[in-house]
Amino acid sequence: MEKIHTEFAKDLVKHYELEDDAKELFKDGLKTKDFLELLMSNELYMDAITLLSHSLPKREAVWWACICAKKHQEEVDDELFSQSIAAAEKWVYDPSEKNRRVAEFYAEKGQYETAAAWVAAAAFWSGDSIMPEGEPVIAPAEYLYSHAVRGCIVTCVGMNEKSAVEDSYQEYLSHGINIASGGNG
Numbered sequence: 001m002e003k004i005h006t007e008f009a010k011d012l013v014k015h016y017e018l019e020d021d022a023k024e025l026f027k028d029g030l031k032t033k034d035f036l037e038l039l040m041s042n043e044l045y046m047d048a049i050t051l052l053s054h055s056l057p058k059r060e061a062v063w064w065a066c067i068c069a070k071k072h073q074e075e076v077d078d079e080l081f082s083q084s085i086a087a088a089e090k091w092v093y094d095p096s097e098k099n100r101r102v103a104e105f106y107a108e109k110g111q112y113e114t115a116a117a118w119v120a121a122a123a124f125w126s127g128d129s130i131m132p133e134g135e136p137v138i139a140p141a142e143y144l145y146s147h148a149v150r151g152c153i154v155t156c157v158g159m160n161e162k163s164a165v166e167d168s169y170q171e172y173l174s175h176g177i178n179i180a181s182g183g184n185g
Contacts (some may be wrong), residue, residue, distance in 0.1 A: 001033050001036075001055075001179040001181050002063060002180075002181065002182045003055075003056055003060055003179060003180045003181070003182060004032055004033060004055045004056070004180050005057070006032050006054075007031055007032060007054060008029070008031060008032060009026065009030045009031065009032045009034075009035035009036075009051065010028050010029075010030070011032075011065050011076045012032060012051060012054040013026065013035075013051070013054075015054060015142065015143045015146075016050055016054065016146075016147070017141070018032075018047060019044065019046060019047050021042070021044055021047075021131045022039060022044050022047040024144060025038050025039070025042060025044070031053055031115055032051070033112050035051060036048055036052060036055070036177075039051060040173060041121035043166070044050065045166070045169035045170070045173065046154065046169075046171055047168070048169075049150055049154065049172070049173065049176070050146075050150050050155050052112055052173065052176045052177070052180065053065075053146040053147075053149040053150045053153070053176075054143050054146045055111070055180065056149075056176070056179065056180060058095075058126040058145055058181070059092050059095060059126070060179050061122065061145060061146060061149045062088055062091065062092050062119065062122045062123050062126060062139040062145065062149065063089075063092045063151045063179060063184075063185060064149065064153070064175060064176045064179050064185060065088070065115075065118065065119040065122055065152040065153060066085055066088050066089050066092065066119055066152040067185040068115070068146075068152060068153045068174050068175065069081075069085050069088075069115040069116050069118075069119050069152055069156060070085055071156065071158050072115060075159070076114075076116075076159075077119050079178045080106070080109060080110060080116070081110075081114060081115075082116070083106055084103075084106035084107070084109075084114070084116035084117055084119065084120040085119060085120075087105070087106045087120050087123065088106075088116075088119040088122065088123040089122050090102065090103075091103050091126075092123070095126070097127065099123075100123060100124055100126070100127045101124075101133065103120040103121075103123035103124045104120070104124040105119035105120035106120040107124050108121075111153075113170070114151075114155065114157065115151075115152045115155040115156045116152075118148045118149075118151040118152035119126050119148070119149070119152045119153060121151075122145045122146075122149045122152065123145075125144040125145040125148055126140075126145045127140070127168045147152040153176075156168070156172060157172065159170055172178040174181065
């Protein structure tokens with residue numbers, strides 16, 4: 001997985017809390033890729049999503065969330081939902097400050113409640129400052145965007161039928177792993 005640049009999982013999991021079952025599997029010397037595979041083989045999908053969202057570079061992580069949110073675009077059939085995803089996608093293709101601020105607008109307009117609002121937040125939180133333009137710079141927490149990516153994907157899983165939850169986790173993770181391997185998701 002060429003897009004995962006953090007060799008050891010310990011360097012990522014220190015930025016978030018593992019679930020109890022994942023804590024039991026975690027060993028200090030585990031490589032990130034190996035821990036991801038271990039989580040997936042033990043069906044600890046939430047932890048796998050969290051680890052992968054922290055493992056991917058910002059643009060790739062946001063792209064992963066865009067792919068997952070777009071799967072629900074037709075069923076939601078809401079202009080704000082579609083515009084929020086489009087804003088995040090635009091930032092992925094052109095990570096300019098202007099595009100990041102548009103993503104901020106849609107994250108706030110969606111009140112951080114939908115998968116699309118979360119993906120827009122992930123794009124916004126991938127920048128240099130969370131303060132309004134012209135205000136003193138306050139950088140977002142190092143992996144804040146990862147938490148928004150996770151929020152988007154977990155929200156997407158919840159949008160599926162209960163009988164399809166496990167399949168949804170596996171599908172969304174396969175998109176992320178494809179991206180981590182250099183694919184387009």
